[in-house]
Amino acid sequence: MKRLGLVLVSLFMVLSCAACGQTKEETKKSELKFTPGSYTASAQGYNGEVSIEATFSETAITDIQVKEQKETAHVGDVAYPILIEDILAANGTGVDVVSGATFTSIGLKNAVNAAAEAASASDLDAFKKNTVEHTAQEEITGTWDVVIVGAGGAGMMAAAQAAQNGDTVLVLEKNAEMGGNTLVSGGAYQSTFDAVVWDPANPDATTGEYNGETYEKVKNDAGRIDTLKTILNWSEEPFDGTIDDEHPFVAGDIALNAVRGVHEEYLPTLKALKEEIQAYLDWAQPQLDAGVHETKLTLFSTINLHIFQTYYGGLRPNRENTEWIYGDEKLVRQFVEGGQEIKDWLEAQGASIDQSRAFTLIGCLWQRENAVNGGTVDGEFYEGKWGAYFAVPANTVLKANEANKIMTRTTANELITDESGRVTGVKATQFDGTPVTVMANKGVILATGGYGANIEMVQKTNDYWKDEYIANNIGTTNRSSLKGDGTTMGQAVGAATIGEGWTQMMPLGWVDNGNLAGGAGENVIYVNPETGKRYVDESAERDVLSEGGFENGMSEAKAKELGLKYVPGIYVEISNVGTTAGTGGFNNVPEDVEGRMIFRTVEETAKLIGCDAETLRQTIVDYDNYVMGVADTLDVEKLSYRGTVGQVEMDDDGNYLPDTYNLDMIRVRFMAPSTHHTMGGLLVDTDRRVLNEGGEAIKGLYAAGEVTGGFHSGNRLGGNAITEIIVSGRIAGNSASNEK
Structure with missing residues (x-):
């Protein structure tokens, strides 16, 4: 057995350790002839055309340069160097695509095929079949305190938190680079920021203070006060789920929902929110009566409003109107309140967060969105989501302990359990077939994301949409690797699921x-x-x-x-x-x-x-x-x-x-x-312990992010996913560290 080697060639060029010493087995390739020279060609990638220049000798393709491309950084573009190396070695394009960048890979191969045709390839079909076989190496083994499956947003937050706790950490990622679905999301997170919203202690303030900085107060969009008045009149009677001609359900019609009442666990939130709204209206209404437009008034926003909108925004019946679903109050409250810590926690590691605007994005219900500018590591600034959500926490992980690793192009297949049923490790396979068996002293965290790219699984679990809507050719915002691996692995060791119909x-x-x-x-x-x-x-x-x-x-x-x-x-x-x-x-x-x-x-x-x-x-x-x-x-x-x-x-x-x-x-x-977010998943508690059908925790197993259910219920508010994955990742990291 060989021990795990160095994973990072440079801090943010995360590669599979097996790739560093891998061998490519020579396969019998067709002998080809070309007209020597350099040829330009292009083909459709995922986000747009990829243009290349390929150079041929009399018998082989000798160089490939990507001249223009529109793929997402750290998502699609990471496929290019991997594929180019394989194509040159194969003298053809019959090589495997790169996981998580399937359409990018196909686009590059098609462009190379076009260049080969322009170079008068003697047998273009043979060129398209020429390949290399990556040879599996000796099994990789090792033991860490915490093993995390998935290097997306939730996984990297869990890894950073566990590393900060002093634990050794291994992250397994099936794609060529960390990032997961978070890198192809909008990236904003939903959380109220007191410095820019109405302050009952200083109602006429036009600015607010936070950590020594001054922020301008944000004004209402038109229509906000009508929504607040609807909530103020929300029935406090027990929720009535009757759906008939006299009690229709119309998704998004909060006036109709308001007369249905409220579930018992959300009643305290509703009552507290009503008090907050009334105080705001006592200040705002005289100004409105005097002719001041609501867009001139400071925005009202509180934690209770966020919790309650997450509740009613996700409150939905199934398509037969026989079952209602809504978010677990404890889980919802936990991630909403935990969102207040995101800025300070990430910025302490080097991220730059912009909470000054309280903007909106599609389906968010309120002005509560926060943007990430990027992150700084060793004096170098990395922009946007990559910088704030990945460069920064990866730096935390890798500098905390030299034993900490991020292993990419490695697909987890199975959870290892001991005789008592405790999860003790993970079995995985690298892209070249190299087996990986890693053990966890304290716990395994599943952070594999959902299954939005697995249309068959979406169709199979669907209990909300008309079948004809989820057609076989429906698009997805997900990366191609989001197939539901974590859900399947969790269920194999007895994990329960919740809310997969939505x-x-x-x-x-x-x-x-x-x-x-x-x-x-x-x-x-x-x-x-x-x-x-x-x-x-x-x-x-x-x-x-x-x-x-x-x-x-x-x-x-x-x-x-x-x-x-x-x-x-x-x-x-x-x-x-x-x-x-x-x-x-x-x-x-x-x-x-x-x-x-x-x-x-x-x-x-x-x-x-x-x-x-x-x-x-x-x-x-x-x-x-x-x-x-x-x-x-x-x-x-x-x-x-x-x-x-x-x-x-x-x-x-x-x-x-x-x-x-x-x-x-x-x-x-x-x-x-397009399919976007699978809101159901593994059943977890407030410690992010994975639960079985009996509601008991499966020892040693934790989960965070889209692989879990219970938060967003029938409909997720825009920006809530990023908030939840950061908060849940940290909770899972802490719970695994403390072996809860």
Whole structure:
């Protein structure tokens, strides 16, 4: 047996240790001839085209340079050096794709095939079959205090916490680099920040203080106070789940939910929240009565509001209306309250967090989102999610103890148990077949994410959506490696699951590949491409928006006419040409992006999508008049909104000047729901111990993140996942360290 070797070539070039000493077994390759020279070629990757320059001798491909590519950093682009090495060794493209970057791998191979064809390959089919076989090495063994399966957000937070506790840590990751689904998420986390919201102790304050810094108070979006008044009148009677003609259920309609009452465990939260809201309204209402618009008033936001909105935002029946699901109050309270510590904990390790804006993203229900700028390690700044959520905690892990390792391209297959049933280790396999058996002195933490990329598993467990919505060709925002491995391993040792019937659809999915398009709902409208009319409250929950897309999506014939890939639920989003949120990684300039985004006049848009131009124009004008305060009603109510679709000037106080209104060019995006978050998973307690069907903890086994259930229930609020994985990762790390 060989011991685990050095894993990191450099701090953030995390490679499989077996790869450092691996051998490639020469297979019998077809002899080929080429016209020597360098050739350029391109092919479709995951996020866009990859362009390469390939050099050939008379008998082999000798070099591959990636000239342009649009893949996500640390997600897709990590496949290039791995594949290029294999293709050169194989003298062909019959090599395996890289886990977690399947479509990137296929794109590169197709580009190389095109270059080989341009080089007059004597047998292109043989070139496409030439491969190398990676030879399995001796079994890798070792023992650590804590073994973590999955190097996504939850896994790395658990690893950092356990390392800070003084434990030795091993992280196993099936992909080529850490990051998991967190790297392809929006990245913002939902948590109220007292410094920027209304303070009952100093109600007229325009600034707040935190850690010696001064922050400007954030103002309400329009519609927030109506929501607060609905909650203030929420029935405190025991929840009544009756669904019939007299008691309909409409997802997202909080007025209907409010009369149903509340589950007993959430009643104390509701009562405390009502007191907070009443104090705010006692301050705000006189100003509103005096003509001050709510958008001039400081935002109300509390921990209790976050807890209660997580509760009612996820309160859902199954599709037969025979069962209701809602979040476990103790778990919800724990991650919401724990979110208050995220900024200080990550920044102490080198992250940079921006909590100054209290912004929104799709389906979040409130202005409560926080952004990450990045993180600094050894004087070097790493941007965004990679820096804050991975570079920083990885640095914590690897510097805490030289025994700590992050082993990539290693797929966990099985949990090891002793005679008593305690989980004591993990069996895994590296990409080249090398077996791995690692033991844990204190515990194993499953942080493998969900199964949103396993459409068959989503279809099998579904108890919420109509079957036709979850078509075989539906897109996913998930990485291709998110198949439900952790759930399967947990169940194999007796773990119970909860809530697997509810999978969240992301309404903002690009039609071409299912990727997360990004954006918010307060500053856009969604229209039915046939009628040209709004059909949903765009600021509502994600399941409401996805259902609306499915019910109002364009026909397959229309999709083909527009050159779009057909999937269920393709709808049209319209916004102001200057909208900056949710451009999907594109520059905020009025330039078309094929199959995704166009800039047209209202009339051109109507002609393109097939609706009446006057109807579409009237839809937009009616909406904008409501936003500007010219009209009092909308055909489809909207709880929260900001910004017009058309162009309009404002005075120095930020009031709209309707006489300056003009509607000409608009921004149009084509999107459809994609599988996004599997809200069910392994049953855990507040220590993140995995429980069996009898509610007893399985000794030595913990779990954190999307692999677990019980938090988000029937619908997850946008940004809650990042909050939960950070908090749960830390809890799991602490629990494993303390052998709870």
